[in-house]
Amino acid sequence: MDKRAAFRSWWLPSLFALPQIILILLFFYWPAVAVLRWAFTLEPPFGGAAEFVGFANFKEVFADPLYWNSVGVSLAFALCGTLATIFIGLVLALAVDRQLPGSAPFRFLYILPYAIAGPAAGMAFRFILSPERGLMASVNAAFPDFWNPAKYGSHALILVIVVFAWKWAGYTFIFLLAGLQSVPRSLIEAAAMDGCGPIRRAVDIQIPLLAPTLFFLLVIMMTEGFVGADTYGIVARTTDGGPNHGTDVMVYRIVEEAFRGLNYSGASAQSLVLIGLIMIFTFIQFRFIERQVHYK
Amino acid sequence: MIQRTPFANALTYCVMIFGFLLLIGPFIVIVSGASQTFQQVNAIPFSFMPQDRLLENMGAAWSRAHLGTAMLNSFVMASLVTVGKVALSALTAFAIVFFRTPLKGFFFWMVFITLMLPLEVRVVPTYAVAADLFQPVRLLISAVTGFEVSVDWNLLNSYAGLTLPLIATATGTFLYRQFYLTLPDELAEAARMDGSGAIRFFIDMLLPLSRTNMLALTTIMFVYGWNQYLWPLLMVTDPQYKTTMMSLVALLPSDNGTPDWNVTLAGSLIIMLPPLIVVAVLQRWFVRGLVATEK
Numbered sequence: 001m002d003k004r005a006a007f008r009s010w011w012l013p014s015l016f017a018l019p020q021i022i023l024i025l026l027f028f029y030w031p032a033v034a035v036l037r038w039a040f041t042l043e044p045p046f047g048g049a050a051e052f053v054g055f056a057n058f059k060e061v062f063a064d065p066l067y068w069n070s071v072g073v074s075l076a077f078a079l080c081g082t083l084a085t086i087f088i089g090l091v092l093a094l095a096v097d098r099q100l101p102g103s104a105p106f107r108f109l110y111i112l113p114y115a116i117a118g119p120a121a122g123m124a125f126r127f128i129l130s131p132e133r134g135l136m137a138s139v140n141a142a143f144p145d146f147w148n149p150a151k152y153g154s155h156a157l158i159l160v161i162v163v164f165a166w167k168w169a170g171y172t173f174i175f176l177l178a179g180l181q182s183v184p185r186s187l188i189e190a191a192a193m194d195g196c197g198p199i200r201r202a203v204d205i206q207i208p209l210l211a212p213t214l215f216f217l218l219v220i221m222m223t224e225g226f227v228g229a230d231t232y233g234i235v236a237r238t239t240d241g242g243p244n245h246g247t248d249v250m251v252y253r254i255v256e257e258a259f260r261g262l263n264y265s266g267a268s269a270q271s272l273v274l275i276g277l278i279m280i281f282t283f284i285q286f287r288f289i290e291r292q293v294h295y296k
Numbered sequence: 297m298i299q300r301t302p303f304a305n306a307l308t309y310c311v312m313i314f315g316f317l318l319l320i321g322p323f324i325v326i327v328s329g330a331s332q333t334f335q336q337v338n339a340i341p342f343s344f345m346p347q348d349r350l351l352e353n354m355g356a357a358w359s360r361a362h363l364g365t366a367m368l369n370s371f372v373m374a375s376l377v378t379v380g381k382v383a384l385s386a387l388t389a390f391a392i393v394f395f396r397t398p399l400k401g402f403f404f405w406m407v408f409i410t411l412m413l414p415l416e417v418r419v420v421p422t423y424a425v426a427a428d429l430f431q432p433v434r435l436l437i438s439a440v441t442g443f444e445v446s447v448d449w450n451l452l453n454s455y456a457g458l459t460l461p462l463i464a465t466a467t468g469t470f471l472y473r474q475f476y477l478t479l480p481d482e483l484a485e486a487a488r489m490d491g492s493g494a495i496r497f498f499i500d501m502l503l504p505l506s507r508t509n510m511l512a513l514t515t516i517m518f519v520y521g522w523n524q525y526l527w528p529l530l531m532v533t534d535p536q537y538k539t540t541m542m543s544l545v546a547l548l549p550s551d552n553g554t555p556d557w558n559v560t561l562a563g564s565l566i567i568m569l570p571p572l573i574v575v576a577v578l579q580r581w582f583v584r585g586l587v588a589t590e591k
Contacts (some may be wrong), residue, residue, distance in 0.1 A: 006396040006484070007494040013391035017403045020388040023464040026429070027422055028410050034421035088318070095311040106312045108579060113319050115575035117523035120564050121322075123544050127557045128325050135325070138341040169319060174583055198304040227416050233525035237544055251416050255526065258420040267420050274417045282412050 035275070038268035057269040066245060067253070067270065074250040077161060078225025084165035086217055089172030090210075094202050096173075097180040107177070114170040118163070118230030122238035125163045149239065153246020156239045160247050163234050164225065172217050179213035180206060219285040227251055227278060250274055330354070330562035337558040350562065357563030361543040362535070369458075370540040371570070373528070374521030376459040381517045382510055385468030390498055392469070393476040394484060410466045415527060422461050423530050426451040453534040462520075462527065468513050471588050475509045476502070512585030515578045519571040540567040 039057055041050035061067050096107050113121070128134045131148045140146055149156040183206055191201050207214075225231060232251045235241055241248040241256065250270065258267035324344060329337050331350035336343060357363065392404050415422065425431070429449045451457025479502075487497040525541040532538055547563040549555045575582050 006394055007488070007497075008396055009494065010395075010397045010399065012494055013395035013397055013403070014399060016387045016391035017399075020384045020464070020469070021403065021406065023384070023460060024406060024410055027425060027461040027464040028413070028418075031418045031421035031425050032413065034424060035418055038421065088315070091311055092315040095308045095315070098305075098308050100305060100308055103308075103312060106316060108576075109320050110315060111579060111583065112323070112572060112575060115519055115571040116568050117525060117541060117571070119525045119541055119544055120523075120568050123548065123564050124322060124326050124561065124568075126548075127329060127561060128322055133338050133340065133555070133557065134329075134342055141340060166319065166322060171586070174586060178587055192299050197299075198301055198308070227414050229414065229416060229524070229526070232416055233523075233541070236525070254417070255419060259423075259530065264420055264424075271417050271420065275413060278412060278414075278417065 035268045035271050038264050039272045042265050053265075057265045058273075061266055061269045061273070066248070069245055070248045070250050070253040073157065073246070073248055074226055076157060077164070077231070077247075077249050078222050080161045081164040081168070081225045082218060082221035084161065085168040085172045085221055086176075086214065088165065088169040089176050089217075090207070090214070092169070092173050093176035093180055094206065097177060097206075098198060110173050111170040113167050114174075116167060118167060118233035119237035121167050122160070122163050122234045122236075125159065125166070126238055129159055129162065149243075151243060153242075153244055156243060156246045160234050160238050163238055164230070167230060167234075168221065168224065172221070175213055175217055176210060179210045183209050216285070219281055223278060223281045226281075227274060326561050326565055326568075329558060330565050332558050334554065334556050334558055337561070338555060349558070353558050353562035354566055356559045357547060357566060360559065361546040361563055362538070363540065363543060363563065363566060365536065366538050366540045366543040367566070367570075369537055370522055372455060373458045373524070373539055374518050374570075376455060377462050377521030377524075378514050378517040380459060380463040381468045382513050384463060385472050385513070386503070386506065386510075388469045389472030389476055390502065393473055394494065394497075407466045407469050410464065411470075415461065415465075419526060419530065426457050426461060426531060451531070453532055453537050455537075457531045458524075458528055458537070458539070459521075462524065468517070471509060471513055471585065472506065474588060475506055479505065508581070508584070509588075511578070512581045512588060515574055515582040516585040518574055519582075522571045543567075 037050075040052060040054060042053045042057065043050045092106075092110055096103050096110075129136050129147070129149070131137065131140050131150065136147045140148075145151075147155060149159040187205055187209075188201055191205055196204070227250075231249055232255060235247050235249050235252045239247045241252050251274070254267045254270045254274070257263050257270065261267075325342070327350075328344050328346040329342075330353050331346045331348065332343070333347065333349055336347060388403070388407060392400060392407070427450050429451055451460070483501065484497060487501060492500070523541070524539070528537075528539045528542055532542065544564065544567065547560045549557060549560060
């Protein structure tokens with residue numbers, strides 16, 4: 001990681017790094033400390049200094065059935081969303097990687113949904129998959145009450161997962177296509193000589209060799225599903241966490257709790273739990289990347 | 297590959313077309329919905345044929361949600377985030393890679409840890425910091441000198457507040473670091489031999505060499521900045537600083553009003569266009585930046 005030839009100076013690099021370090025201290029480390037402090041203290045409702053309350057905030061959070069509901073919703077959202085995006089990305093990457101005539105434009109088109117912001121996509125999907133108009137209205141006309149995300153929590157959850165999968169499928173597609181292109185051509189050709197068809201080659205050679213990429217995407221997408229910038233936006237603009245907390249993912253709950261309920265301590269305790277979760281994901285990811293480097 | 301596989305080829309084309317319908321289909325619905333009249337857009341079954349009212353609907357959406365100021369604000373915000381990120385990351389990565397100082401490891405880890413906590417999980421305290429920027433300074437001064445100073449400065453309703461916290465992350469720094477590490481050691485050696493100092497080396501050699509990296513980072517950061525939702529929502533109360541993502545709410549038909557989804561869709565189409573154009577036109581660099589920042 002180190003370069004041999006380096007400039008020798010201690011003040012110059014400090015000067016170069018200074019702007020970013022100041023920003024990080026101010027907007028990253030200071031807030032991180034504040035999360036810790038708030039999670040263990042409670043501000044009296046009518047002002048005054050915050051009191052140290054130990055683990056009381058956590059106890060309160062864990063005793064709240066709505067919190068556990070949000071954990072379950074987040075888990076379902078992240079897991080289903082991740083599997084859906086990876087599955088779609090994988091199938092499309094396998095198809096495009098065959099480089100049949102005419103497949104180039106698809107490669108360009110599949111990435112486009114990734115440019116769309118989660119909330120904007122969510123709003124469009126509110127129309128596209130609305131029960132009264134758009135694409136699902138005809139289905140609902142034939143089978144009344146077949147699809148109604150405004151009424152059933154499970155339908156709403158499916159709706160936000162669809163938005164998530166739509167946006168992120170192009171992203172997994174990029175990575176899986178890059179992964180497929182680094183599969184040695186000679187392996188594929190050898191298999192073809194032995195009489196393997198394209199499907200057999202995909203299942204027995206390409207997908208096993210993609211395992212590192214797939215695992216990497218699994219971790220990235222799980223993190224994205226739990227705390228991603230888009231998760232909040234998608235939920236907020238598609239379903240508002242409803243109906244009846246059916247799509248109340250953890251990030252949404254934290255923000256609601258803090259800014260609508262003005263319960264900074266409870267929100268901070270929830271943030272800390274989430275931070276612990278991300279640290280586990282990141283840890284897994286780095287252990288895995290280490291191993292990958294080792295195998296090279 | 298020379299192998300006759302008619303069945304697999306047909307299947308491949310089916311998969312690709314299905315993927316097209318799945319991923320591009322929503323765009324088609326949005327565009328055709330946005331170009332229809334109020335009656336057409338609410339018709340069952342939905343008609344995929346685009347009509348001729350696109351511009352009118354866009355105009356209606358533009359004035360309903362005050363998209364003029366919002367687009368301008370979003371543009372300024374995205375540009376500031378991009379410029380700040382591209383510039384600061386280059387400087388920090390330079391300091392981390394090309395200098396031999398004891399501080400190097402410290403800087404590296406300090407920046408590295410920021411990868412772990414996205415803004416979403418620390419949004420509550422970050423908001424508190426932005427609302428009272430000098431709190432740390434005040435605490436420090438009163439701890440050191442014992443004086444209570446009352447300086448107040450908050451970043452609410454300002455471009456600084458919209459952008460600075462978004463710049464304070466590590467993604468760009470790692471993109472540059474990765475690139476600098478691939479440069480041969482001899483480059484810096486030769487520069488030193490010729491009598492160039494660090495700053496000269498940075499400006500005359502590193503910056504021109506990292507042009508592709510900058511372009512890659514610019515594309516992803518512009519999209520990232522434009523698509524921010526939660527942070528502007530918290531920072532801005534003044535309609536003058538509203539960004540496009542915040543005007544989405546204003547576009548939504550009210551519960552008891554007329555469901556004029558054609559206008560809503562036209563408005564969201566306007567909001568989606570800038571990042572879509574960036575990704576479509578600069579796709580090569582966008583993909584490169586995406587793959588490089590994550591690895």
